[in-house]
Amino acid sequence: MKKILFIIPLAAMLASCDDLFEPAIENNLGIDHMYNNANYAEGILANGYTRIPIASYPFSEVATDDAVSNDVDNSYRKIAAGSWTSDNNPLDRWTNCKSGIQYLNMFLERCDKVHWADDELVSQMFCDREKAEAYALRAMFNYYLLEAHGGYASDGTLLGVPILETAETL
Incomplete structure (x- = not known):
C-alpha cells in the first residue's frame, strides 16, 4: 500500500513535466516581430550604427612606436610583433561591414510594413526618415569595404566589392 501511495504522486509529477525532458522553446523574437513593434524595428536599424568601424576607440597606437601594450593577447601587439594572420586581423572590416549591410x-525589405504611428502621414514620414538612415549607413559600409578591400590588381584591373541591395539567405 505504501508503494502505491509513493508511485501515484511520482507518476503524476513526471507526467506533468513535458518540457523537463525536451529542450524548451527559445524565447527569441523573429524578424517579423518588427511589423507591430516600432522599437524592435529601430533596434534592427540601430544594429547598423553599432557596427560603424570608427565608432569606438581601437587603441591602435600599440601597433606603432608611440605606445606599448602589456597585454600579450592584444591584436595590435601581435601585428607589431609580426604575427598578423588571416584569422587574427584587427584591421579587418569585411565581417563587421557585411554584417551591418x-x-x-x-530592415529595408520590411520597414514599409512596420506600424510606426497611428497617424498615416506621421507613419509615412517616420518610415521615410528611417529608410534614409538605412540607405546612408549601407552606403557608408560599402565605402568602408571598398576602402579596405578594393584597389588595383597586379595587372592593373580595378577591383571592387559586391554591392548587395537585398538580404542574403543561407
Whole structure:
C-alpha cells in the first residue's frame, strides 16, 4: 500500500513535466516581430550604427612606436610583433561591414510594413526618415569595404566589392 501511495504522486509529477525532458522553446523574437513593434524595428536599424568601424576607440597606437601594450593577447601587439594572420586581423572590416549591410537590408525589405504611428502621414514620414538612415549607413559600409578591400590588381584591373541591395539567405 505504501508503494502505491509513493508511485501515484511520482507518476503524476513526471507526467506533468513535458518540457523537463525536451529542450524548451527559445524565447527569441523573429524578424517579423518588427511589423507591430516600432522599437524592435529601430533596434534592427540601430544594429547598423553599432557596427560603424570608427565608432569606438581601437587603441591602435600599440601597433606603432608611440605606445606599448602589456597585454600579450592584444591584436595590435601581435601585428607589431609580426604575427598578423588571416584569422587574427584587427584591421579587418569585411565581417563587421557585411554584417551591418545584412541587417540594414533586412530592415529595408520590411520597414514599409512596420506600424510606426497611428497617424498615416506621421507613419509615412517616420518610415521615410528611417529608410534614409538605412540607405546612408549601407552606403557608408560599402565605402568602408571598398576602402579596405578594393584597389588595383597586379595587372592593373580595378577591383571592387559586391554591392548587395537585398538580404542574403543561407
